[in-house]
Amino acid sequence: MIQLPRLASLISAMLVACICASSAQASVTATDDSGATVSLAAPAQRVISLAPHVTELIYAAGGGAKLVGTVSYSDYPPAAMQVPRVGDNKALDLERIVALKPDLIVVWRHGNAQVELERLRELHIPLFFSEPHRLDDIALTLTRLGTLLGTSNTADAAASTFRQDIAQLRTRYTNRPPVTVFYQVWNQPLMTLNDTHMISDVITLCGGRNVFANLAPLVPTVSTEAVLAANPEAIVTASAGATTPDKPLPQFETWRAWPNLKAVARNNLFAIDGDLIDRPAPRIAQGAAQLCEDLEVARSRRPAGEE
Structure with a gap:
């Protein structure tokens, strides 16, 4: 027979596990650089990046392991070189993209060809548009990607480090x-x-x-x-x-x-x-x-x- 204190402890542990599991599957929402709201039923697990800078942002935000496809010139960090290519900023392999079964595609808003973006929309896969114009936007993008990827701890830390680096330069120069x-x-x-x-x-x-x-x-x-x-x-x-x-x-x-x-x-x-x-x-x-x-x-x- 399980003693009451031990039983209470087990129940508490089970409740914590259930809450954690529930949180992992909770819906997530972020605003992209086009002003659109991007909502996912759960944090993204299979992500495609359509620009080299986006690839860097995803890795910095802690989502590198979730990256299943990217484009030419995505060469940093070195691990990005091993990610399958789905085209470049001018032409995308839509069949390859579909075959990779992404639950989120991060797009370079004005870098990817407009006709290709229209074709992507027809796939009805959630799109997050990235187009940072100011240095502060980079930290903001990191936190937003962290929300969508379920990697907020890593993303927030990276955003904080970046802000500190820029603040030091601003103070000095x-x-x-x-x-x-x-x-x-x-x-x-x-x-x-x-x-x-x-x-x-x-x-x-x-x-x-x-x-x-x-x-x-x-x-x-x-x-x-x-x-x-x-x-x-x-x-x-x-x-x-x-x-x-x-x-x-x-x-x-x-x-x-x-x-x-x-x-x-x-x-x-x-x-x-x-x-x-x-x-x-x-x-x-x-x-x-x-x-x-x-x-x-x-x-x-x-x-x-x-x-």
Whole structure:
């Protein structure tokens, strides 16, 4: 016969187990970057990512083990290289996606082709749209994904760490003497970013000023003459895996033909690893730190008496 204290203990343990099991199956809801409410009957167990930055976010939020499909260039963390591919940002293998039986698909709102998004909607699989525009949005996305994945503890911790990293940079650099910056996305045609892009937010974080912040659209095309007229103190671009290139980048060689351009005259031509600055995911804190250091170098190269 089971003694009463022991019986009470067993019943208590059973109740706790039931509550935990019930919680694991409870419905979850989050708002995505399109403003839509995404509701799941239970935390997602089979997830597909349709952008490299989304893949990074899912792993950071603690959902890597639930990732059953992703797209080309999803190469971080290294474990992501082993996840089956379902296409790229231009074309998706819908049959493969269906065969993987996802209960959640995380989409790059403006990166995935619109026609492909319409086809995805026809599958009636829950879609979460990701399109962070500000650094603070990354932490928010982590917490939202943590809710949908049932990994809130990990996601909240990652969000807190990211916020702290950005806060430290903001405290150190935001109020430093401003540096005018031309961020070069591409050289032919010559393209840059406006103020609604996250990279512009990084520039501001570092005490910089995007000289083409007020242009439209998100990635406007500009002329050489417009850059010369803006006369930026620094020119920044992304380079594959190289924060300090061993040889001059072609896009910088274009500007060396204009030795009176302030950025050229002071040798303020900076390249940052594209994976760290282009992807709106937690590693952008590393890219931001590099950019902040580069702009501090630009400040150090000013003639005496110039602020």
